Amino acid sequence: MSRLRAADVVVGTELPEQVSRVTRADLVRYAGASGDFNVIHWSDRVAGEVGLPGVIAHGMLTAGLAARAVTGWAGDPGAVVDYHVRFSRPVVVPDDDAGAEVAVRGRVAALLDDGRVRVDLTVTSGGDKVLSLARAVVALA
Amino acid sequence: MALDPGLVGRSYPPSVVYEVGREKIAEFATALGDPDPAYRDPAAARALGHPDVIAPPTFAIVLSLGAGNVVVGDPDVGIDYSRVVHGEQRFTHHRPVRAGDRLVATATIDAVRSVAGNDMLTTRVDLATEDGEPVCTTRSMLVVRGAA
Numbered sequence: 001m002s003r004l005r006a007a008d009v010v011v012g013t014e015l016p017e018q019v020s021r022v023t024r025a026d027l028v029r030y031a032g033a034s035g036d037f038n039v040i041h042w043s044d045r046v047a048g049e050v051g052l053p054g055v056i057a058h059g060m061l062t063a064g065l066a067a068r069a070v071t072g073w074a075g076d077p078g079a080v081v082d083y084h085v086r087f088s089r090p091v092v093v094p095d096d097d098a099g100a101e102v103a104v105r106g107r108v109a110a111l112l113d114d115g116r117v118r119v120d121l122t123v124t125s126g127g128d129k130v131l132s133l134a135r136a137v138v139a140l141a
Numbered sequence: 142m143a144l145d146p147g148l149v150g151r152s153y154p155p156s157v158v159y160e161v162g163r164e165k166i167a168e169f170a171t172a173l174g175d176p177d178p179a180y181r182d183p184a185a186a187r188a189l190g191h192p193d194v195i196a197p198p199t200f201a202i203v204l205s206l207g208a209g210n211v212v213v214g215d216p217d218v219g220i221d222y223s224r225v226v227h228g229e230q231r232f233t234h235h236r237p238v239r240a241g242d243r244l245v246a247t248a249t250i251d252a253v254r255s256v257a258g259n260d261m262l263t264t265r266v267d268l269a270t271e272d273g274e275p276v277c278t279t280r281s282m283l284v285v286r287g288a289a
Contacts, residue, residue: 003189020174033165033172035203050223059227064173064199071198076189077179078237080198086229133229136198 003076006115006140015106015119018069022057022091023099030061044095056090062102062130063087066123069104070136073119079138081116088132091125100125106136115140144253144260144285148218153211156246158271159204163240166196173197186239195237202230205266205279208246212264213283218250220262220285228261229282235275243271251280258287 027041036058039046047055063085071077093100102125109120121134163181170180178185179195186194212218213225238244245268252263261284268277 026172026174030172033169033203035206060199060202060230061173063230064175064197067198068173068175071175071177077177077197078189078191078195080234082231082233083198084229084231087227 003079003141004074006111006117009108009111009117009140011108011111013108015069015073018065018072018104020065020068020102020104021099022061022065022093022102023097024055024093024095026099027055027057027061027093030058030064034058034060036060052090052092054092054094057093057100057102059085059087059090062091062123062125063134065102066104066121066131066134067136069106069121070119070138073106074138074140079140080136081139082135082137084133084135085131086133087130089125089128089130091130102130109135112137143255144218144220144262146253148250148253150250151215151217152247152249153208153215154247156204156208156211158243158245159207161196161238161240161242161244163194165203166194166200166240169200169203170197173199183240191237191239193240195239198232198234200238201232201234201268201277201279204244204246204268205248205281208248208266209264209281209283212248212250212262218262220260220283224286226284226286227281228284229280231280233278233280235277238268238276242276244268244276245271260285260287
């Protein structure tokens with residue numbers, strides 16, 4: 001793998017679409033890896049008590065999946081120098097084998113100085129936008 | 142209850158040193174379903190110019206969560222964690238986090254505001270090596286939902 005070159009992209013360049021599935025098992029794995037053991041990510045009872053429609057994915061798991069679309073495209077995960085997300089809607093993860101789908105699309109929105117580009121992401125689950133603002137600044141070669 | 146605007150600028154003592162392990166990076170990458178060799182294979186990471194395996198761009202949340210809990214647990218801040226949702230998150234990388242890093246996290250309250258009965262608390266966490274090299278700045282905005 002090598003880092004994508006800034007000369008190879010223009011404003012409007014689209015990233016390959018990435019579709020992931022998130023199951024309850026993925027939430028358990030992410031809780032352990034991240035240290036975020038908030039009960040709303042594993043207990044239907046508690047999620048319901050605090051007014052959620054069900055167990056929801058960690059926002060940072062969704063954000064991490066979205067970042068993956070950028071790092072895979074850039075060819076070097078170290079190329080991401082700035083990453084910003086706003087959580088607009090929770091990803092409800094049903095207790096079944098299919099889980100929830102998270103789709104990530106992205107496009108180069110601006111060419112910055114020093115070979116850096118801004119990528120704007122559209123992240124949806126079941127057709128709903130789950131991140132209202134997701135942007136990465138990527139330093140290309 | 143609205144957060145006290147006087148909290149803005151409050152900084153907390155630095156955390157204990159967190160040593161970033163290769164296995165922890167690999168575990169985090171696996172939890173994201175990401176097979177990228179730069180997270181697991183030192184040779185692959187070196188081929189990209191890194192001295193050791195690097196962490197995914199969102200890995201710093203592992204450290205900033207811990208540092209942020211110091212803020213959430215501050216009795217002067219006094220928020221009910223069961224009413225907290227994550228509103229926004231930002232990572233500014235001065236360089237990638239990598240295996241072998243010995244990092245210290247320092248939390249500061251950047252902003253508090255109230256909108257429509259909800260409190261918003263923005264915490265900045267500066268991650269640096271124990272020698273003081275800046276590595277990553279994270280900003281987390283938490284929304285404390287008002288009682289219905």
